[in-house]
Amino acid sequence: MGSSSYLGGSTVVNVGLAWSDNSGLSKSKKKTPKQIERLNRIRFDFLRNVIQAEINGIVIKKIKKINQRVALGVEIERAGGIEKWAKSQPQYNELKSLKIKRKAKKAAK
Numbered sequence: 732m733g734s735s736s737y738l739g740g741s742t743v744v745n746v747g748l749a750w751s752d753n754s755g756l757s758k759s760k761k762k763t764p765k766q767i768e769r770l771n772r773i774r775f776d777f778l779r780n781v782i783q784a785e786i787n788g789i790v791i792k793k794i795k796k797i798n799q800r801v802a803l804g805v806e807i808e809r810a811g812g813i814e815k816w817a818k819s820q821p822q823y824n825e826l827k828s829l830k831i832k833r834k835a836k837k838a839a840k
Contacts, residue, residue: 770802774820777803781817782827786834 810816
């Protein structure tokens, strides 16, 4: 093997993709309408749970770490916590007053 006959390896690593999602080199993935609908449903259900817990005097400190809620967790962290996130949601006041009315009706019976 002479020095002029070896051309080196030709392996191309990392063309357009990264080894991990955290490296910042991976291609961005657009969410499908089905994924957006699912995230909106998770967001709405979690907001209802937060409001119900608030009415009952329970403090929610964190959400379960499962794949569908990763985006929601990031959103909550950016808002500064669960309580601040919930209060920033457009449906918050409407849902809270509805739940309070329902609780008052049950208590009156």
